[in-house]
Amino acid sequence: MSSFPQRIFSGVQPTGNLHLGNYLGAIKRFVALQADFPCIYCVVDMHAITIPQDPKELRRQIREVTAAFLAVGIDPVKNIVFNQSQVHEHAELAWVLNCVARIGWLNRMTQFKEKAGKDRENASVGLYVYPNLMAADILVYRATHVPVGEDQKQHLELTRDVAQKFNNDFAESIAACGFGEAFFPLTEPLIAGPATRVMSLRDGSKKMSKSDASDYSRINLTDDADTIAQKFRKAKTDPEPLPGEAAGLEGRPEAENLVAIYAALVDGTVEDVLRDHGGAQFSAFKGALVDVAVSKLGPIAGEMRRLMADPGHIDAVLADGSRRASAIAHETMNAVKDIVGFVRS
Missing domain, CATH: 1.10.240.10 (Tyrosyl-Transfer RNA Synthetase)
Known part of the structure; x- marks a missing residue:
């Protein structure tokens, strides 16, 4: 991985109120990381629709997460702050990775089992394959590090498995396209600091959650x-x-x-x-x-x-970040198309 320039990617879902666990477990650390790394921070709105959302509320929540990023001190000029759905390469790469990842790998994802519950037959296909979209979120920027909590380590391990399999499956083509032995880095987790897993104030055995009824x-x-x-x-x-x-x-x-x-x-x-x-x-x-x-x-x-009282400002930050993110993602996706064997103009 030493051949890959260091880059951090992380995303936050715009579903429900952001809480202290989101702040201490993720967003607070984003501010510290921006001093030492080039960082890409994403509002992962495409992940949000794996379960039903009210469109008006989803728009508000996308802006609220962005407002939280800015309010805690993330610099949208030094870093890239954007929402996922404005960069279509996330979805494009996710499809390629759907064809690389194995069903057995997804069957082991514990979060799908928890979120789908007993009625798995009625869960959306998106909920089942969203770990591949998460992998695409990271790999479309060829990110070398992701700040994660303990509960996300399994998804990052899947990202590494998918990246390794892509590198192995297309090794000859990767070399022929001039990318050496590997195209995707094996992204490393960044886990540090106290209270990376903040628990409920009503039950110390459960994680603090947006979805808790209380x-x-x-x-x-x-x-x-x-x-x-x-x-x-x-x-x-x-x-x-x-x-x-x-x-x-x-x-x-x-x-x-x-x-x-x-x-x-x-x-x-x-x-x-x-x-x-x-x-x-x-x-x-x-x-x-x-x-x-x-x-x-x-x-x-x-x-x-x-910030929420000025949605136009928030939208401008997202538009600028999406433009800058797209430039990186477009370059990655063009390379992936060449490696896989697609014809492009």
Whole structure:
């Protein structure tokens, strides 16, 4: 992979309210990565329609995710910020990869099993093959790294498998077209930092989710200070005080979750938090957590509301990003067509 210039790609689905888990697990890290890498950040709206969407609401949510990108500090000039459906090469490459990936690989995807549930026969074909579209999202930019949470590692492994099989299947053609031994990189995951997997405030064994029926299970990025305070104060805990060391959090998922959230918000470690708050009752610790959360998230929510009031500006950012993304994707897709054996003018 050393022969490939470093490039980061990541995408966020515009489905439901963005929440604290999206921020700490992904979007917050995007800001840090832009200092060291060329980054492409995508609103993956084509993934969103694998399940039914209200068209008007989908448009609003595409703009909301874009607003969140900008509000947290992603620079749309230094980076590329766009929505997937404006770059048709994502779909084109996905079809080629559909013909490279094996059914057995997709059958092992745990997220399809979870999302389709027991009624798999009625799930959309898109939901089944969307890991191949995810692979196309990454590979159409020949991205070398993707920041992912633990729950996305399986999809990235599939991306690597598909890339490797394409490189193997078309090795002779790849060399003949002047691309050496491999056309696609074997994309590496970037997994780092505390609270990469933020859990529900109502059940520490479940991931914080947009789809949870209870709004008290999550902190939405658009929540105001009073709502943030109320949700954290009502968060499920246990009767014991905070331990002084991380080992004392074992078997206490709700306590572990709140401590990890605090640590991620202050860019610290769990050990740092317990050093300062060990022995405290949760009533006191939740107060400190509310103060930190409001100071960090309040400005983001305010900026998101300001940006959402000017959809024309958001659309202009997406249009510019899509134009720049298309230039890269078009070059990749032309090469893929040559490698596969298509005739193009």
